[in-house]
Each structure stands twice: as C-alpha cells, then as structure tokens.
Amino acid sequence: MIYRVLLPIIFCFFLGGKTFSQDPVQIIDSLKNKLPQATSNVDKAKIVADLTWYYSMVNTDSAFVYGEKSLKLAKKIGDSTLIAQALSDFAVVNYGKGDLKNAINLYNQSLAIRKKQADSAGIASLHYKMGTAYHKKTQLDSAMIYYLKALKYYEDTGNEVLANSAQSNIAALHFNQQNYGEAMRYFEQNIKFFRKTKEDKLLGNALVNKASIQLVMKDTLAAIKTLNESIKISEAINNVETLGSAYNNLGEVFMAENKIDQAKEAISKSIQYRANSNMIADLMSSKLTLAGIHNTLGEYAKARLLLDEIRPFYKKEGIKEKLSRLYLQYITVFASEKRPDSAQYYTKKYAQIQEEMVGEEALKITNELEEKYESEKKENQILQQRAQLAEKDLEVRRKNTFIFGSLGLALVLGLLGYLLYNQQKLKNRQLQKEGELKTALARIETQNKLQEQRLRISRDLHDNIGAQLTFIISSIDNLKYGFSDIGEKLGNKLTSISNFTSQTIYELRDTIWAMNKENITFEDLQARIANFIEHAKNASEKTDFSFSIDENVDEGHVFSSVEGMNIYRIIQEAVNNALKYAVADEIEVNILKEHEQYQIEIADNGKGFNLETIDAGNGLNNMKKRAREIDGILQVISSKKGTRISLRLSN
Template identity: 50%
Template structure:
C-alpha cells in the first residue's frame, strides 16, 4: 500500500464524479477500526489512512483526519509518524488549492525526513515541492526540486515515479513556453503508461500532449488528444483531469466562436470541481465561463459571474485573475454607460498592474537604508568616543607626569593609547561587517527583484500573448492589417520574454563562470537550430574552466549579448545559411569569433544601426578589442579579451 501511496502522492490527481464502491468500503472499514482502536500509534496510522482515502472523495473530511493524525502522532512521539502526518496534510492542502500551506507542511515533514536519513521520503517531498511551485508558476523552483527528485528515482531504478517526474517536467517546460523540450520529455511517459495500461497517468499525459499541440496551433490533433484523455480519465475515474480537459476543449470552441458549445464544456468542468471541492480550480473555471459570456455578449450573465468569483481571488490576492475580472467588469460597465463603476474597476485594474513590485521592492530598499543609517550613526559615536578617549589620555599623562613620574605617565599613556587603537579596530571591524551585511542585503534584493521579474512580468507578458491570440481568433480574418499588427506585437512580446529570462539569469549571479557562459551560449545556439532548420549552426570552445577566473555578471552578460546580437544580425539581415561561433583560449587572451556566409555589408557606406552600435558599446565596456570584417562573402566579428587566470 505504501508504494502505491507514494506514487499517487506524486500524481495528485484524483477521481470525483463516480466513486468506486471499493473506496467507500475501505473508508467504512478503516473508520470502524479507528473507532475501536485504543493504541495511540495505531490510531494515528488509521487516521492518516483515512485522510489519504478522503482526499479522493471529500477534502474537508481529509483535512479533519489529517489534523487528527498529526495530533495523535505527536502524542506518540514517533518521528516517522509525525513526518507522514505532515506529508498527508501537505497533500490535502495541495488538492484544496492552498499551495502556501501545502509547502509549509512539506517543509515540516522534510526536516524530520532528513533527521531520519529517509532518502525515499526526502525525494518524494522534493517532488511534492516541485508540484506546489509549479501550481504557483514559480518555474525556477519547480525545476530545481523536480531534478533533485529525478536524480534519486533514476538512481534506484524506480521507473514508475521516474516516468511521472518526466511527465511533470514536460508540463513545466510547456508552461515556460519551451514546446520542443515539453514534447521531448513527454514521449517516454506516454509510451510507458500505454504499454503498462496505467490509464490514470495516461490520461494526464495525453491531456498535456493536447495542450502542447494546441499551443503549436495544431487544433485538430489537440482535439483528438483531448478526446483520448477523456476516455482514459473515465476508465480510471480520474475526474480531476477530466475537468481540466473539459475546460481546455471549451477554450478551443471559444476561440472558434462556438460559444454555446464552449459553455457546455465549461459547465461540465465546474460540476466536477464543485463535487470534489477543488476551490482554486473551481473558481478558475467559473472565471473562464464569465470570460466566455463576455465574448458572447451576455453582459448581465458575465457580470454576475465576475462578481461571484471576485471575492475569492481578492482573498487570495491572485493578481493575474483579478486583472481579468477588473478588466472584464470595466468593459461591461462601459457598455452600460455607468461611468462611476467603469472608473472604479478601471482604477482597480491599474492598481493591480502597478502594485506587483512596488510594495515589496520599496520595503526592501527602506529596510536596507534604515539599517545603513543606523550603523553609520553607531560608527560616528564610536569614533567620537575614540577621540575623547585619546584626549583623556593626554590629560592623564600630564597629571601622571606631575604626580608620579615621567615613566609612570608614559606607561599610563601607552596603556590608554592601546585602548584607543582597540576602539579604532573595533570600528574597522564593524565597518567590514556592515559592508558584508549591506552586500548580502543588496544581493537578496537583487534576487527578489529577479524572482518578481520572472513570476510577475513574465506572467504578464505571457498573458498579453494569450490575449492577443484570443483576440486574433475572435476577429478571424476580418481585417488583415490589424491581424498583421497583432502578430508583430505577439512576436515582439515573445522576444521580450527571452531577453527578460537572459537578464534574470545574469541578475541571479554575482559572477558568471566559464561553464555558465558556455552553457548559455550553447542553449541559445540549440534554440536557433530548432527555429531555423535551413540554417547550419556550429559552436565550439576550448576554454579551460579550471584555470580561468569567473567573469563579473556584467561582463558575462556583455559577452553573451555580443554573440547573440551578431548571430541575430546574420539571421535577420545577412540571410546567412551557415553561422559559426568559436571561443578560443590563446596565450594571453580569449578570442571570440562569429562568422557567417551571409550577404555582408560595406563598413564605409553602411550607416551603423542599433545592433552594431550595441556590440561596439558592450565591447568598450569589456575593455576588449573588437574587429568587424564584412564583404559579399560574409561577415567576421572578432572580440579579443584579456585572459585572467585564477
């Protein structure tokens, strides 16, 4: 039972609509055993089992027995039982949609699992943390914990959980917009679940396949995959996935302007999620239905639905959802010509956009400033004390000279002088500690800002792309000029997301190692290969990373941007069919060459654009030598950097 339990824990998708008689029988039998049992440890285990079974049936009952299990486990002082109780409660709150509480219980369980050296338990908790961060759209943390768990399950040869992790990694890559990697990681789980007839897991993976196909504009295959997912979900009573699939099909029909059909599928999704008590997903489905009613033009119905879910998202402070609600209500009140309501919700909409970073960033900056000013005043007081002490030394020395002798006076002066030196040393030590602490605070702030950029700006840009795509579907081919402009905006936004990720990558590091830089360049080249199948890309490097000093984050980013800009210029302007990037370590320098066989340009006659100006500016900041050669046979850009050894 424990092996199955760990596996299902990783999945966290349960049935809701037609519950098998066996689950009800198991719950009844377990409740009877629980009522008749007197030993604390056994009652704790039985209540933990009840929490687990009820997760598939009723979340409130699962929460009740999960809390009962934790209370009894603490009475028994059995650390393994306590860890399991925290684990079960984490599962309950995950399914309920309270991901912060789920993470809190996961961390409590993780502390105990580490003390018990329970590697399998630790790996399962890493998996659980990855799932929670995935739901919160914090994809860096998601991938970190998924790969930590993946390493363990691969090492012990646990194919079942390993395949489930591969499927989740695929889903995360999909959320990040990397569809090629999403398909790559999904292929093995799909085959494995089909061969082993694990229809519950197969339904999840098939639904994910449909999502990827839909994002690649392959609507026909996406609908086929969703219909297969429905069949697999019904065979395995996996109604959580069934509800999600209904919701996805509804989105397709909405984009095709088949609004009545779309509403039917959304309502099916809502019916399942209401029965199961999946609060977070349920409110999201209701919001989807409200958006659909708005597109149809049923403003009264849309307004009712927006207002019915507004309080739930305001309570959770879900900014992305609130943005949709406030924007939708603004449209409705504008159509009703209710200026006050329009003004109110439009203002709320702008507030949501403007407060994503403002409060936290300002607070962090103020805390650092207050701390710095306080320490500065303490240093000034210490310095004044040192000066006063030194003056007292002189006075004491004179008095001692008169009363005792020159020798005794000198001795006292020297002794006091040592105290002064000690005070000054203490001041220097405090200065050093303050500098370190300030640097740490600034680094923490930089990391916080980079996380905010990723989680908030990134999600906003993704929402913009989704909104543009929906608008294009809604407009159809009515106005080619508008369609072209929307396509240009969407492409520009996607490029902005890529540049944002590169900036976050540099912000998260104080310094960039040779391995970091080579990996980043390699990933960029690989992505370019995928996007442009007709162009040949070559990347080579002979840097000896163990001997070279890391680059500063600014220098590393400048090197990467020079290569990126050069390659992009070769693709967009020179129409090159072969592009080569070489990094060579010479005797006293590092040489970076970007060579293409494009049409080239005349350096004397061509006016420098933003791309070439940007390359020259970054090369200047690197204190490097930049050489650009170009003719009708292609372009060669060379960057010579001074080599710094460890």
C-alpha cells in the first residue's frame, strides 16, 4: 500500500496575555481550592475563566464545561471585558476540539466587543487567532487578511516575538500556495531570530516547517536531520505539540521510504505526545496514519480498533480528505476479513467522497463506471440463467425422438447465436462507455490546465504589475521628500497620483483574489467586505460603518468567481458613492434572505438625491450593468433621509 506524505504546517498560536511557569495541573488544583472562597461574581468569573484557559492545555472536555460556565457568568455580570475574554477563551477550546466554525463565530463576537472598547492589543490577538482558524479550514485568502492585520500591530508596537510568529504563519500560507522559495526565506529568518532570542518552543515549530519544505523539494536527508533537531530541542522543554507534529512528519518520511517499522515507532510517539497536547484533530490524524501502518504490516485487527475509534470524529467534522483515507483503510480491513458486503459498502463511501472532492464532472464519471459495473454484473447473471435453461432443455430433448432432438439442436444453436449477439452488444457498450470516460477525463485535464493558467496570470499580476505600482508610489514619495522646493500645487498633484496608485493596487489585489478562486461563498465575501470596510473607516473617521449577515443566510452558498466579484464590486461602489456624495453619518451593509432570495442592502442616512433629475454617472450605471450580468435585480431608493441600494439574487 502506498501512503501519501503529509506535511502539516505548525501554527504558532498565541492565545492571549496569560503566561505560566508552573505545571498547569498544579495551577488548576490551586484555582479549584480558591473557587468556593470567592465572595463576588466577578471573582468567580475570573477564576472560572482561568480554569477554562489552563484546562484547555490538559483536558478539552473539562475546558469546554468551564468555558460555558465562564461565558454564562460574564454575561450575568454584564462586564463587556469579561464577556470578550470569555468568548475568546471558549473559542480556543472549540478550536482545540476541531469545531472551527463555532470557534470563528465566537472570535467574531469577541472582536465586535474589543472594537467598541478600542482595545488594539485584544483586536490584534483575535485577528491572529482568526487567521489560524481560517488557515486550519484551508481558506487561505481569509487567513492572509487576518495574519497581516495582526502583523501590522506587532510590528508597530515592536513586539518582535509575535511579529516573527505571524510571519511564520504567513510563510505557511506561501507553502500551501506552493511558493516554496518564499516560504523557506521566511522560515530561515524566523529560525535565526528564535535561536538568538532562545525562544525554543517557537524554534522547534519553525524547524518542523523548514523540514516540510525540504521534503517537498526532495531533500529527504536534510529534512530528517531538521526534524531530529526539532525533536531534540522540543524534548528538552517538553513541547508536546511540536513533538507530536515532528514525530508524525518523521513517520510519514519513513513510510515513503518503505521503512514501515521505523514509521510505526515514530507515529506511535506522535500519538503519545498528541494525546497529551489536547489537540484532538491532530491526534486523530496520527491515529489514522497508524491504522494504515497496521494494515501494511498485516495487523488488521489493530487497524480495525483504531478506525472504529476515530470514525465518529471525522464523520462529525466532515473532513473529506480524512474520511477518504479512513474509508480506504476500512476496505483493506474488511477484505482481509473476507467480508465483501462491508468492503463494498466502504468502497461506495470512498467513491462518493472522492466524487465530492473532485467536483461534478468526476461524480458523473464515477456514476457511469458504477453503472457499467452493475450492468455487466446483471448481464452475466442473465447469461448464467440462460445457460442453465439451455442445459435443462437439452436433457429433455435427448429423451424425445430424433425429430424432437433435431428441433432441440436447432433451438440450442439459435440460443447460442443470441448469446453471442448479446455478448457483442455488451462489448460495444463497454467500448462506448470507455470512450465517454476518456472524453470526460480530457475535459477535466483541460479545466485543470485553465486553472493553472489563471493562477499563473494572477501571480504575474501580483509579482510584476503590483511591484511596478509599488515602485511608482515609492518614487513619488522620494520626489516629495527629496526636493524641498516642490510647490504646493505640484505636491498635491503628486499626492493625488500616489493615492490613485495605492487604490489601483488595492483593486488589483481584489481581482487577483477572484482569479485564484473557482467559487466564492458568502463566507469568503464576509472577510473581503469586512477588510474593505476597515479601509473605508480609515478614509472617513466621522462615518459609522456596520456590516451584518442574517442568520438565515447560508454562508456556504456558492457563487462563481465572476458572480462573487460582481457582488463585491457593487457593494464597494455603493459604499464609495455614499462616502463621496451623501455626507452620511452612518453606512450599513446587510446581507439577508427573503422568500428564497438573497438580498444585499447598502443604506446611508445622507442627503440623498432625485432619481428623476440626477445625471446617472458611471458608478450607478456600472452597478446596474454588473447586476444584469449575474441575473440580479438592482433597486435604488433615495430621499432627503438617505439612500438605500438593494441587490436581489436568486437562491
């Protein structure tokens, strides 16, 4: 059996301002003794919050219980600071349990409070955590947005340790996008800094990341050496999270080299450490790998026990890539036990999830293959039944007279001819299906090449045009500050050109974002629109912005990249028009679902305009054109009390 080498990136995860030097278990015992002595709800809330935090390091279930108590107490007291911290801590617990959707929801609630409090440090910490959650979900564009926000704060405040940690995660994004040279540059810089500052925990993480890139670049010996260095450093400080990942990756390397016994030893150590690190998702991943090793060694009973243990987790989380591997291992186990029905069941489950992963075209091909298999099976059964009838018929005719025997022989010959005809017909049908399968595969290959071309064009836009625009901005700034005698008029003109170029870069990034995605969901738009509104706030500090998505809206609803980009541009154009012309104090962006239709509203309380007398400019015409292109209905309502622009889309 061939295993695919998995190279997980380690995310350095800073969860807040709490630090400790004692054993977490000792701290937990101390806090439990203090809890009955607390005289006020505030003191109780703080102790329960600390219990949530420290239990998250040793026992996720207990952390979950105390997390719910902490949030309930904070809301009862009504202290917004306590509520924000309780939401953040409870999100960390959900992250540890692998419930990423709920973790992101809790982070957003905490972030809204921190923004009202203008707590820059708390906002940066939440941006970091949200970036990590989106990274875990492989929503790389959203992860990059939040990482960059956190990085800017850490760099502005001179926090080199957290800045380097954020850079590590940005490097991990480059790794996921196959920009290996850029990722390696970041990690080498991190490793140098962490060695200098003796940040051994972060150094161990960075070394695991470096080894991942070395493996991709086929430098296996260097990767093993780097992993062993990480293990040595991490064992000295008992960094169980990094040890779990390092041994897991080392085991995958040994599997790729067919050193199964060494792989088994390494993966077993990974499971031991990950069981103590309280990261359930990572622990289940290592157990799945160990089950594959047991199957390879013929230890099918051990493999079956592990698979039965981890199956509920992956079914609940719906992680398709892991479920695919799980079902594949079950097929091997049931085949060894000579249980064809169970093996066939998991074969179908495996085929089903593969179909979901490769898209509708692959689903169609798989169904055709399955139908072909079932059709062939039924035809064979019919042939067997007819052969049995023919034999019985011949036995009867032998007992009859010569005349009846001759007639029987004629019938047999006719039957054989008919069987040959059916066999040839079946063969022709098989050839036709194979031809259709080849055509479908060729179509998929063409689509993959088109996607690669889109990614190549987007990289060229980013690396070439983006770099040139940045150079223009830098050159203008050098002109302004390099010549002291530049007049006010010329200086204003240069500033205008610089601002226009910066806006062009911003819009270019939006275009690259859309080109890099085949599909765009409301969840993708949420992160993008939130980032745009942040920029709008910086441009107009006097205007109060708000953005919300109704709970009835399916955040996973899929649009094509063209549809998603048009929706984003309509919202962007409407907000910009409100800023330029409406003289508004408040601007709202709301996404709703009414009568099986999605409705996007952009409203302001500005001075409004007369639709019948105003000369519609390019902005309003562009919004209408974009709405028509995606079969949407754009409605503009304006009065002296403000303007409301509504975009309706079919569900």
